[in-house]
Amino acid sequence: MLYLMARHELADFDRWNRLFRSHAGAQRKAGLHLVYLLREVGDPNKVIALFTVDDLEKAQAFTGAPGARQAAEQAGVISVGMTYWSD
Numbered sequence: 001m002l003y004l005m006a007r008h009e010l011a012d013f014d015r016w017n018r019l020f021r022s023h024a025g026a027q028r029k030a031g032l033h034l035v036y037l038l039r040e041v042g043d044p045n046k047v048i049a050l051f052t053v054d055d056l057e058k059a060q061a062f063t064g065a066p067g068a069r070q071a072a073e074q075a076g077v078i079s080v081g082m083t084y085w086s087d
Contacts, residue, residue, distance in 0.1 A: 002053035004032060004063070005084045010045040011076035019075040020049075030062030031055040056085065 010016045017037075027034065031054030040046040053059045062068065063083070072080075 001087065002056055002059075003035075003086045004051040004053050004059060005048060005082070005086065006051075006063075006080065007046070007048045007082040008072075008080055009078045010047065011078055013039065013045050013047065016047075016075040016077065019071065023071065026062070027051070031058045032062065053085070060085075 008016075024034070032051040033054070034049060034051055036048075036050040038048045038050075051059075
């Protein structure tokens with residue numbers, strides 16, 4: 001099984017989470033299935049999202065698309081600390 005783990009620092013978790021959840025259908029269409037969404041205890045604006053991945057190429061195309069970067073910026077992603085693909 002393939003996984004994607006992404007760590008983000010956010011301006012505002014609630015704002016980001018609304019947009020993130022609204023893209024659930026697009027995530028599933030790209031073969032990404034959210035398993036965990038974790039928030040750092042000391043700083044709840046730092047999150048880690050863990051997904052299972054059906055198709056690596058499709059998922060990488062989705063996460064690397066110019067629209068993904070724009071959506072992240074609109075949602076208040078300050079920085080992407082890590083994106084890790086694993087099997």
